[in-house]
Every structure is written in structure tokens, then in C-alpha cells.
Amino acid sequence: xxxxxxxxxxxxxxxxxxxxxxxxxxxxxxxxxxxxxxxxxxxxxxxxxxxxxxxxxxxxxxxxxxxxxxxxxxxxxxxxxxxxxxxxxxxxxxxxxxxxxxxxxxxxxxxxxxxxxxxxxxxxxxxxxxxxxxxxxxxxxxxxxxxxxxxxxxxxxxxxxxxxxxxxxxxxx
Amino acid sequence: xxxxxxxxxxxxxxxxxxxxxxxxxxxxxxxxxxxxxxxxxxxxxxxxxxxxxxxxxxxxxxxxxxxxxxxxxxxxxxxxxxxxxxxxxxxxxxxxxxxxxxxxxxxxxxxxxxxxxxxxxxxxxxxxxxxxxxxxxxxxxxxxxxxxxxxxxxxxxxxxxxxxxxxxxxxxx
Numbered sequence: 001x002x003x004x005x006x007x008x009x010x011x012x013x014x015x016x017x018x019x020x021x022x023x024x025x026x027x028x029x030x031x032x033x034x035x036x037x038x039x040x041x042x043x044x045x046x047x048x049x050x051x052x053x054x055x056x057x058x059x060x061x062x063x064x065x066x067x068x069x070x071x072x073x074x075x076x077x078x079x080x081x082x083x084x085x086x087x088x089x090x091x092x093x094x095x096x097x098x099x100x101x102x103x104x105x106x107x108x109x110x111x112x113x114x115x116x117x118x119x120x121x122x123x124x125x126x127x128x129x130x131x132x133x134x135x136x137x138x139x140x141x142x143x144x145x146x147x148x149x150x151x152x153x154x155x156x157x158x159x160x161x162x163x164x165x166x167x168x169x170x171x172x173x
Numbered sequence: 174x175x176x177x178x179x180x181x182x183x184x185x186x187x188x189x190x191x192x193x194x195x196x197x198x199x200x201x202x203x204x205x206x207x208x209x210x211x212x213x214x215x216x217x218x219x220x221x222x223x224x225x226x227x228x229x230x231x232x233x234x235x236x237x238x239x240x241x242x243x244x245x246x247x248x249x250x251x252x253x254x255x256x257x258x259x260x261x262x263x264x265x266x267x268x269x270x271x272x273x274x275x276x277x278x279x280x281x282x283x284x285x286x287x288x289x290x291x292x293x294x295x296x297x298x299x300x301x302x303x304x305x306x307x308x309x310x311x312x313x314x315x316x317x318x319x320x321x322x323x324x325x326x327x328x329x330x331x332x333x334x335x336x337x338x339x340x341x342x343x344x345x346x
Contacts, residue, residue: 046221049222049237049264051237051285052225052235052237052286053284053285053286054235054268054284054285055278055282055283056281056283056284057282059282062225063225064222064225064345066222091222093225095227098226100336100341103334104334104341107230108229109228109229109230109232110227110229111227111228111229112224112226112343113225113226116345116346161277168271168273170285172264172266172289173218
């Protein structure tokens with residue numbers, strides 16, 4: 001699930017696709033029905049922790065992966081595939097060195113979450129999104145804009161590589 | 174707040190203090206009243222996310238920092254010092270490379286949370302723990318044992334270096 005968002009961002013950076021970003025209001029009705037999430041799920045910042053991750057390279061990101069009640073219950077129960085209604089959120093931040101922490105440690109070793117960069121979602125509906133493994137995907141930049149179609153089309157092919165119902169992230173106890 | 178736990182672990186590793194670990198039941202009544210937390214706060218795994226962090230070096234750890242309702246409300250409101258009743262939890266995991274994610278990316282760049290190593294807590298009670306900045310500290314190893322007194326005594330001096338009411342971790346939006 002590092003790929004949720006991270007694959008997208010990698011593509012965006014590699015292809016210069018940042019220029020393809022469009023505002024949510026600019027998304028046309030032609031996208032419906034689609035497998036793109038165009039509205040941020042309510043209350044996601046209050047969801048429970050699934051796990052954390054870090055990508056090096058161009059991404060240089062920290063991720064906190066959260067899940068709604070349906071998703072977290074499925075993780076804890078070991079239920080695969082995920083049931084309809086499961087939503088997984090990946091909150092991405094810059095991966096930055098912490099001067100204050102390094103001083104406390106007496107050496108450079110601490111990295112913390114810097115500015116937020118984007119948040120990405122996967123919503124499970126096995127019928128509505130059957131063409132993309134049962135998942136809809138969404139990528140929202142920090143300024144509220146959504147990723148363009150060229151970027152969004154890269155989500156499901158990448159997630160299809162994950163061995164657990166298109167989800168990369170494992171649950172951390 | 175990387176220091177919550179991380180400082181402790183650093184000390185434990187540097188001093189070989191792992192041998193000082195004692196079981197919870199082995200902690201004597203002489204510790205009371207003290208500023209050591211000897212019982213894991215209930216339900217902490219369901220708490221809301223504060224932020225994430227990573228320590229290099231001997232620690233090589235991933236941290237997910239969670240807070241109870243009092244702590245998260247204070248963070249969101251920008252309330253300092255933290256009110257009594259605030260509890261902050263730092264869940265630590267091994268920082269490991271992800272083969273599956275690297276394959277999806279086509280290069281080695283992904284790190285995820287491996288096995289859990291310990292969980293640490295700070296509980297705010299400005300009167301009961303006045304001698305240590307108003308906070309009690311706790312460190313619980315994955316096997317349920319608590320850190321020994323030699324390790325525990327290093328918590329508050331390290332956290333006293335933090336500029337925000339003995340707390341290192343900042344809230345991530």
C-alpha cells in the first residue's frame with residue numbers, strides 16, 4: 001500500500017504530470033461512473049492507524065496509513081478480500097530531518113513528518129469498481145486539487161501487483 | 174517526541190540495559206508514588222494519529238505516535254501546556270525494506286514497519302508528576318515487560334529538552 005499515493009506520486013514526478021492536476025470542480029460528469037474518487041471521505045483524519053511507511057528517492061515521503069472502521073476490522077480479523085465499504089487512506093508528508101530531536105540525541109538520526117503533500121484513498125465496492133479489482137482510487141493534493149486522469153489511470157495497474165486484494169500495506173500491531 | 178521511547182531505547186542499547194528489564198508484576202510497591210507508568214493505558218491502539226517518525230542508527234525504528242482524546246484535542250487546539258489527562262503513545266517498529274513494494278516501484282526505495290519492538294507512553298498530571306515536568310513515562314517491551322528503573326530514569330531528563338511541554342512530536346495535519 002506504499003503504492004497508494006506513492007506510485008501515483010512517482011509517476012507524477014517522473015512524467016511531469018503535476019501540470020495535469022485539475023480542481024475537483026473541474027472534473028466533468030463524464031468521469032462518472034468511474035473508478036476515480038473525486039470527493040475526500042469525511043472524517044478520515046480521525047481514523048485508526050493501519051501502519052506507517054517511507055519512500056526514498058524522488059518521493060522522500062513519510063506515510064501514515066489509516067482505515068475506516070470496516071477496513072480496520074477486516075485487517076484485524078484477517079479478512080481478505082476486503083469487504084465493501086472498506087476505505088484506506090494514505091496521508092503523505094515530506095520526510096525531513098529534525099534538528100530538535102538530533103540535539104536531544106546528540107547526533108543526527110531523527111526524521112519526522114514535514115509538510116503534508118497529499119492524501120490518497122482506496123474505496124472498496126466489488127461491484128461498482130469490478131473493473132479495477134473492486135477498488136476506486138483517489139489522490140488529493142494538499143491544496144485540495146485532485147490528480148489528473150493521466151495520473152489516476154496508473155493507480156489500479158500498480159495496486160494489482162499487491163498480493164493482498166490490491167493492498168500493499170500490512171497491519172501493524 | 175521522537176524521544177518518547179527513542180531516547181529510552183537509545184539508552185537501553187548503549188548501556189546494555191536490556192538486561193535490566195523487569196516484568197510488570199516484579200515492579201515493587203516502592204515505585205509508588207513515582208513517575209513511572211507500570212500499566213498500559215487501555216485502548217491505545219485505537220487512538221488517533223498525531224504523527225510518524227523514524228530514527229536511524231542503533232534504533233533503526235519506525236514510530237507511529239497516537240494520542241487519546243484529551244491529547245489530540247490539545248494538539249489540534251494548539252493548547253500548551255497539555256491538560257491533565259492527556260496521554261501520548263509512541264508505537265515502535267523495526268524499520269525494514271519492503272521487497273514487495275520495491276518490485277512494484279521497480280527499484281529499492283520502500284521501507285515499512287516490521288516487527289513491533291516496544292510502546293511508550295506519557296501521561297499528563299501536573300500535580301502528581303510535578304517533579305518530572307508534569308508527565309509520567311512508561312516503556313513496555315513487546316513481550317509485556319516494562320523497562321527497568323535505570324532506563325526509566327532517563328525519560329524525563331531527555332524530554333525536558335523538548336520545547337513544547339516536554340513533548341517532541343508535532344501534530345501532522
